[in-house]
Amino acid sequence: GGGSFFTGAGEAAQRLSGIMVGRRRACRGGFMGPTVADIKQRLHEADEREFAVLERSLVADARKGVRDAVERARARLAAEAAERQRLASLYAFERALAAGRGDGVIVGLDEVGRGPLAGPLAVGAVVLPSEPFIEGLNDSKQVKPEARERIAVQVKAVAVAWTVEYVEASDIDACGMTASLALAFRRAIRRIEEAGVRPDVVLLDGNPMRLDEREVNVVKGDGKCASIAAASIVAKVERDALMCRYAEEYPEYGFDACKGYASAAHIEAIKRYGLTPIHRATFCTAFTQPALF
Numbered sequence: 001g002g003g004s005f006f007t008g009a010g011e012a013a014q015r016l017s018g019i020m021v022g023r024r025r026a027c028r029g030g031f032m033g034p035t036v037a038d039i040k041q042r043l044h045e046a047d048e049r050e051f052a053v054l055e056r057s058l059v060a061d062a063r064k065g066v067r068d069a070v071e072r073a074r075a076r077l078a079a080e081a082a083e084r085q086r087l088a089s090l091y092a093f094e095r096a097l098a099a100g101r102g103d104g105v106i107v108g109l110d111e112v113g114r115g116p117l118a119g120p121l122a123v124g125a126v127v128l129p130s131e132p133f134i135e136g137l138n139d140s141k142q143v144k145p146e147a148r149e150r151i152a153v154q155v156k157a158v159a160v161a162w163t164v165e166y167v168e169a170s171d172i173d174a175c176g177m178t179a180s181l182a183l184a185f186r187r188a189i190r191r192i193e194e195a196g197v198r199p200d201v202v203l204l205d206g207n208p209m210r211l212d213e214r215e216v217n218v219v220k221g222d223g224k225c226a227s228i229a230a231a232s233i234v235a236k237v238e239r240d241a242l243m244c245r246y247a248e249e250y251p252e253y254g255f256d257a258c259k260g261y262a263s264a265a266h267i268e269a270i271k272r273y274g275l276t277p278i279h280r281a282t283f284c285t286a287f288t289q290p291a292l293f
Helices: 012-021 035-045 048-057 066-100 145-158 170-176 177-193 225-251 264-273
Strands: 025-027 030-032 104-114 122-129 161-167 201-205 215-218
Touching: 035 048, 035 066, 035 215, 048 104, 066 201, 066 225, 104 145, 104 177, 122 177, 122 225, 145 170, 145 177, 145 225, 161 177, 161 225, 201 225
Parallel strands: 104 201, 201 215
Antiparallel strands: 025 030, 104 122, 122 161
16 A cells, blocks of 8 residues: 555645655565655654645555554644744733833843752843744743753843842841842842843733832743743753852752752751751751851
8 A cells, every 4th residue: 555645746745755756665566655664754854834745645545654653743733833822922922011011122030049948049030032932932940951951042142131140048048038039130120221221111920029110020920921931941040050069069968959949858968967158047947957167
């Protein structure tokens, strides 16, 4: 079977079949069509237009491997289309928010590291151009670590401006988290403005903080707004890298693995070795002894 693979599919099918023609193999008394492996490869590489041609050409091919490959290609293309739509919605949503405020420059801000026992609070701020879209951009918690690294590089490459600002553990202990968040957000906005970019809209993830008259709050904004998502990823990648450097300075605590959060191994290390200067003492009162550093 499969001998009529591309019959009547038109110029596009002939173009797609070019690679196949040379691979037709002699069989008793004639030729056999392209193998299942050939077809799988073409389907794997096909875009939506090419898939439509291939699907029509394969309608009579009943081989299980071919039918499975068609369905896999259909599912892949549907997922890719959904991802394009999701990504476009991130940009469209924040432009719609800005439209009511003069349709000007948008800066998105997000925090990382509110809950750890050690290390700083980090706030990222990013101003993105309207294009290009950054592939895979999403809430940092929804992105795998290796993809975060790639996306952070892209954000920094295309951003009009970006920064990550920190509030150290000692200041969190002294001022509390609410004041520390406000301090970090204000620093981030100021740093963007010092770079020569004056935002018209300041998008913050979460509930109102009333830091700036330009502030617009978006609950779960890191999954809805492109610039907030970008800020969350850049802040996460930068803070994680910082915690890996701290792991070299304080190897007993496994900061490269836990990033300062309350893992069982981290808590056990605190009980055994005490606190370091980068620990938030007010977060560790349940399992502390006098500091050894």
